[in-house]
Amino acid sequence: MTTDPLHTQLCDEYGCEVPIVAFAHTKDVIAAVTNAGGIGVFGAGSRTPSELRSDIQWIRERVGDKPFGVDLLMPASLAEGNREDLEAQIPQPQRDFVAKLMADNQIPAPKEIVHGDGQMLKHARESLEVIFDEKVPIFASGLGSPAFVKDEAHAHGTKVWGLVGLPRQARRQIEAGVDVVIAQGYDSGGHSGTVGTFTLVPEVVAMAEGTGTLVVAAGGVSNGRQLAAAITMGAAGVWTGTIWLATHESATEMFIKQRLIEARAEDVYQSRAMSGKPIRQLPSKYGDAWKQPGAPETLQMPLQGMLVADILAGIKEARMEDWMTSPAGQSVVGIHEIKPAAEVVYQMVEEAQDAFDRIVGAPVA
Amino acid sequence: MSNDAQQFADQDVRITFDETLVGRPVEADGGAPIAGGQAGYRTTFKGRLTGRRLAQGDPAWLWLELGDLVEAPQDFEHAHVWVDEAYVYFLDEKRS
Numbered sequence: 001m002t003t004d005p006l007h008t009q010l011c012d013e014y015g016c017e018v019p020i021v022a023f024a025h026t027k028d029v030i031a032a033v034t035n036a037g038g039i040g041v042f043g044a045g046s047r048t049p050s051e052l053r054s055d056i057q058w059i060r061e062r063v064g065d066k067p068f069g070v071d072l073l074m075p076a077s078l079a080e081g082n083r084e085d086l087e088a089q090i091p092q093p094q095r096d097f098v099a100k101l102m103a104d105n106q107i108p109a110p111k112e113i114v115h116g117d118g119q120m121l122k123h124a125r126e127s128l129e130v131i132f133d134e135k136v137p138i139f140a141s142g143l144g145s146p147a148f149v150k151d152e153a154h155a156h157g158t159k160v161w162g163l164v165g166l167p168r169q170a171r172r173q174i175e176a177g178v179d180v181v182i183a184q185g186y187d188s189g190g191h192s193g194t195v196g197t198f199t200l201v202p203e204v205v206a207m208a209e210g211t212g213t214l215v216v217a218a219g220g221v222s223n224g225r226q227l228a229a230a231i232t233m234g235a236a237g238v239w240t241g242t243i244w245l246a247t248h249e250s251a252t253e254m255f256i257k258q259r260l261i262e263a264r265a266e267d268v269y270q271s272r273a274m275s276g277k278p279i280r281q282l283p284s285k286y287g288d289a290w291k292q293p294g295a296p297e298t299l300q301m302p303l304q305g306m307l308v309a310d311i312l313a314g315i316k317e318a319r320m321e322d323w324m325t326s327p328a329g330q331s332v333v334g335i336h337e338i339k340p341a342a343e344v345v346y347q348m349v350e351e352a353q354d355a356f357d358r359i360v361g362a363p364v365a
Numbered sequence: 366m367s368n369d370a371q372q373f374a375d376q377d378v379r380i381t382f383d384e385t386l387v388g389r390p391v392e393a394d395g396g397a398p399i400a401g402g403q404a405g406y407r408t409t410f411k412g413r414l415t416g417r418r419l420a421q422g423d424p425a426w427l428w429l430e431l432g433d434l435v436e437a438p439q440d441f442e443h444a445h446v447w448v449d450e451a452y453v454y455f456l457d458e459k460r461s
């Protein structure tokens with residue numbers, strides 16, 4: 001074989017050496033993955049515009065002209081209510097349950113309470129301005145459609161990527177001319193969709209054929225065999241999240257890293273106990289408490305988040321490790337030790353090359 | 366109608382009315398970041414358009430208002446929801 005199947009169109013168009021994209025909330029992971037030949041994409045959901053600007057400059061100082069990106073969770077629906085009116089709707093049994101959990105387990109009331117201010121459109125727009133102004137190579141929208149800023153992004157030299165969970169969302173983004181569609185399957189960490197990665201990816205690839213939009217596969221990817229499978233399905237690369245949590249560079253707490261190593265694919269569960277929306281995460285005493293017989297139903301968003309804001313902040317402040325958790329996908333199964341992010345990249349590449357070798361029966365050139 | 370004045374204060378928003386949209390049945394893929402910004406959620410809505418369209422900023426980010434909700438997350442507390450026009454699927458058209 002004369003061509004390297006790992007050198008995909010993503011490498012041609014973005015200048016990465018290997019088609020591995022790492023999503024992480026830690027800047028050091030982004031720099032490490034990009035410098036190892038992949039593409040790091042920084043999850044900037046909780047950063048203010050000025051924090052984001054210095055994050056971008058920090059990353060750029062370390063990666064130079066190599067490709068990296070910034071991901072924002074752009075909203076796709078808006079139904080904000082008046083906080084006081086909503087608070088009055090929290091039922092008494094749920095209030096009693098949380099109060100008892102705190103009392104029985106010596107969870108202190110938090111000293112500092114942080115509330116979102118509901119100005120989602122404005123915040124998204126301000127962050128976008130920073131991304132374009134700083135000429136970040138890639139803007140990824142992790143939730144809503146990025147189509148409305150595509151032309152503005154392109155004018156600043158920024159490519160536009162959109163993460164989708166359903167084929168119909170992919171179709172819309174492809175029609176809008178988005179540069180890369182990230183097809184994120186059910187197995188993934190965080191806000192996973194309902195369709196499995198193996199089902200979603202080939203369908204989205206077929207839609208994108210001949211359009212100029214590339215497809216990247218996400219959800220459940222933790223090793224090179226899956227990278228090889230994604231490429232075989234027609235994807236131009238993989239987008240990964242969970243696997244980077246347990247790297248040296250990740251700011252994830254050490255005890256969470258340890259639990260990531262220990263967890264099996266079937267251990268991570270989708271729980272609504274944090275926010276009222278299902279988030280796939282590591283098990284914790286807090287998540288388990290809401291599954292016990294006699295526990296009340298979790299409430300809908302935003303009521304659940306309001307109900308549990310104090311207990312979660314108290315758990316964090318008191319560093320009650322057994323009670324803390326992190327979003328994580330079924331790809332925890334691929335985490336066996338804490339290692340440098342670059343090593344994760346190299347190992348995934350090596351495994352993928354082995355997988356291709358096994359198929360064609362000869363070493364890849 | 367939702368309480369726009371409070372919800373969109375200081376967000377560079379223009380709201381207009383498009384009669385041709387009124388009552389059209391749609392499905393929409395919604396979702397938003399969860400407070401704190403480290404995670405998000407996805408959700409689907411089904412209902413009828415009220416005819417109101419919202420444009421935010423420049424280039425315009427376009428949203429449609431959805432009412433008469435027949436599908437929404439359990440216990441959804443609002444009579445209306447704004448959904449990004451990019452993920453609105455008209456149920457009275459053949460295409461999705």
Ligand SMILES: Cc1cc2nc3c(=O)[nH]c(=O)nc-3n(C[C@H](O)[C@H](O)[C@H](O)COP(=O)(O)O)c2cc1C
Nearest residue numbers: 023142188189190219220240241242327329331403
């Ligand atoms: C801890 C964690 C936080 C996440 N937060 C976000 C986020 O803020 N924005 C986003 O687009 N995706 C987020 N995701 C999803 C990832 O972008 C990615 O799609 C997912 O991790 C892929 O599946 P994997 O975890 O099996 O690799 C998060 C994932 C994890 C594990």
